[in-house]
Amino acid sequence: MLIVLSKKKFLKLFIVLFLLFSIITCFEKIDLQAFKGEKKDNLNSYTINASFDDKLKNLSCNQNIVYVNNTQNNLNELYFHIYPNAFSKEEYAPFVKSELKEAYPNGFSEGHIKIKSILSNKAKLNYSISGEKEDILMVKLNKELKPSEKIDVYIEYDVKLPNSIGRFGYGDNTINITNWYPIACVYDERGWNKKGYEKIGDPFYSNISDFDVSINIPNKYKIASTGIIKSKKKENNRNIFKVDAKNVRDFAFILSDKFTILSTNIKDTNIYSYFFDEKYGKEALEVAKDSLVVFNDLFGKYPYKTYSVVESDFFIGGMEYPNLVMIDKGLYDQNSKFYLEYVVAHETAHQWWYSLVGNDEISEPWLDEALTEYSTILYFEQKYGKEVKDRLIKNMKVRTITKQSKHIFKSTTEFDNSIDYSLCVYSKGALMIDNIRKKVGDDVFFDTLRKYYNENIYKNVTSSQFMNMWEEEGVDTEKIMNGNN
Known part of the structure; x- marks a missing residue:
C-alpha cells in the first residue's frame, strides 16, 4: 500500500x-524476460459462493476450504482470520484516530462477519472467536490432522459491510469487498500467526491458494476482481459471475454501477x-x-x-x-x-x-x-x-x-x-x-x-x-x- x-x-x-x-x-x-517460476504443490483451496444484498450491504456466503497440513506437526485445530470483525466496534476500527472522519465520512458504521455453522464431512465442528478485535476464528477438528493430510472445512457466514471508504466497505461510488472471507492463518516456524487487523500498515500475511468463487450481484453493477471471470449468467435482474483464481495470495473484488472500463x-x-x-x-x-x-x-x-x-x-x-x-x-x-x-x-x-x-x-x-x-x-x-x-x-x-x-x-x-x-x-x-x-x-x-x-x-x-x-x-x-x- x-x-x-x-x-x-x-x-x-x-x-x-x-x-x-x-x-x-x-x-x-x-523485451520481456523468460519466466522461470513454478507452481507450489499442496495448496489450500477455497470454493466460495457469495450473494450480495444491495439494500442491506450484506453478503450471504458459504465456502469450502480444502486445508492441507504443510507443517511437520499434527494439528488439532485450525485458525482463520475473520477480518470484518475489526470493523464491528469503533474502538476496533483499523484506522488511527485522526483518520476516523475520513474513513467514516457519515459517522461510524458497523461491519462484521457472523459465523452460522462449520462442518466437516457433514459433522459439526466446534469453534470459538478470539483476538483483541474478535477477528480470529479457531476451528476444533474432530480428529488430528497429520502432516500432508487434507481436510474439508465448510463454513456458512454472513458479512456486513460498513459505510467506510477504507479497504473494506462502501462509499458513494464503489463497494470494496476485500479481506472479507475466513482465510487460513499462516503456520510457520513460529507456529500459528494470529495477529489482528492493525491500524498502521498492511496487517496481512497469507499463503498462496487456489480460489473458485461464485459472485451473485444486482445486474446494475460492474465487477473488478482477482482472477479470471470464466462465465456470467443472468438470473432475475442479477448476474452470477464464476471466477477462477489460481496461485494467488488473496481474493478481492470491487463493485460499482458507475464504472467505465x-x-x-x-x-x-x-x-x-x-x-x-x-x-x-x-x-x-x-x-x-x-x-x-x-x-x-x-x-x-x-x-x-x-x-x-x-x-x-x-x-x-x-x-x-x-x-x-x-x-x-x-x-x-x-x-x-x-x-x-x-x-x-x-x-x-x-x-x-x-x-x-x-x-x-x-x-x-x-x-x-x-x-x-x-x-x-x-x-x-x-x-x-x-x-x-x-x-x-x-x-x-x-x-x-x-x-x-x-x-x-x-x-x-x-x-x-x-x-x-x-x-x-x-x-x-x-x-x-x-x-x-x-x-x-x-x-x-x-x-x-x-x-x-x-x-x-x-x-x-x-x-x-x-x-x-x-x-x-x-x-x-x-x-x-x-x-x-
Whole structure:
C-alpha cells in the first residue's frame, strides 16, 4: 500500500517536495524476460459462493476450504482470520484516530462477519472467536490432522459491510469487498500467526491458494476482481459471475454501477482500468501497462492473465491485492497527475513484492514496502531517465533527514503513527536498497533481484533471507542496515 495521510496533508507535502519535479516524456521498448517460476504443490483451496444484498450491504456466503497440513506437526485445530470483525466496534476500527472522519465520512458504521455453522464431512465442528478485535476464528477438528493430510472445512457466514471508504466497505461510488472471507492463518516456524487487523500498515500475511468463487450481484453493477471471470449468467435482474483464481495470495473484488472500463494487453496479460473520469482512466491504464513492461524486464515475468487498476472510494492512496489494485479517486485529477502515476506504479510493483513473493507484513513490513518503493523509483528511472531517479532519491533523503535515529526493521505495531511508518519503512527502506545497488553495481543488483524473484515466487520470505542474499554478493548488510554507506 502507498499511504496518503489526508488530502490536505498530502497536497502540502506534495507541493513542497515535488515543486521542482518535471517529467521528461520518453518511452522505451523492453523485451520481456523468460519466466522461470513454478507452481507450489499442496495448496489450500477455497470454493466460495457469495450473494450480495444491495439494500442491506450484506453478503450471504458459504465456502469450502480444502486445508492441507504443510507443517511437520499434527494439528488439532485450525485458525482463520475473520477480518470484518475489526470493523464491528469503533474502538476496533483499523484506522488511527485522526483518520476516523475520513474513513467514516457519515459517522461510524458497523461491519462484521457472523459465523452460522462449520462442518466437516457433514459433522459439526466446534469453534470459538478470539483476538483483541474478535477477528480470529479457531476451528476444533474432530480428529488430528497429520502432516500432508487434507481436510474439508465448510463454513456458512454472513458479512456486513460498513459505510467506510477504507479497504473494506462502501462509499458513494464503489463497494470494496476485500479481506472479507475466513482465510487460513499462516503456520510457520513460529507456529500459528494470529495477529489482528492493525491500524498502521498492511496487517496481512497469507499463503498462496487456489480460489473458485461464485459472485451473485444486482445486474446494475460492474465487477473488478482477482482472477479470471470464466462465465456470467443472468438470473432475475442479477448476474452470477464464476471466477477462477489460481496461485494467488488473496481474493478481492470491487463493485460499482458507475464504472467505465478500458483495456489493453502485453503478451499474455490483459490490463484493465476501471474509472469514472475517462481522461485519467486512460492515464492509469497507460501507467499500468508501462509498469508491467518495466517490472517484467527488471524482475521476471508477471505470470497472471489479468491485472486491474480500479478507481475507488478509498482515502489512503493505493492498496494492492492479487491481480487488482485500489486507487483513491481523489488522485484522478490534474492537480494529482504525478501522484496518480506514482501510486499506480507503486501498487503495480506490489504484484511482485507481496502478491508473488510474500512476507509477514506485520512483523516485517519493510520487506515488501521498501522494495516496492524502490521499484517505483526504478519505473521512473526506466521511463524518464536517471536524472528523474536522482531527483526522487534526493527528495527521499530530504524527507527522512529527521528520521536518522529510527530504523526500518520494526513491526507495524512499533510505529507511533503513519507518518513515521511511511518515512521509515518506505523512504528509508528504499534508500537502503539504493545503497545496496551502489555497492554491488547494476549487473549484480538486477541479476540478484531476478534470482530472488524466481526462487521465491509463490512463497513467503523473511528479512534474513533477503539480507543473506546480498551478503553472498559481498555486501556488509549490518553496515547498510545501520545507515552507513
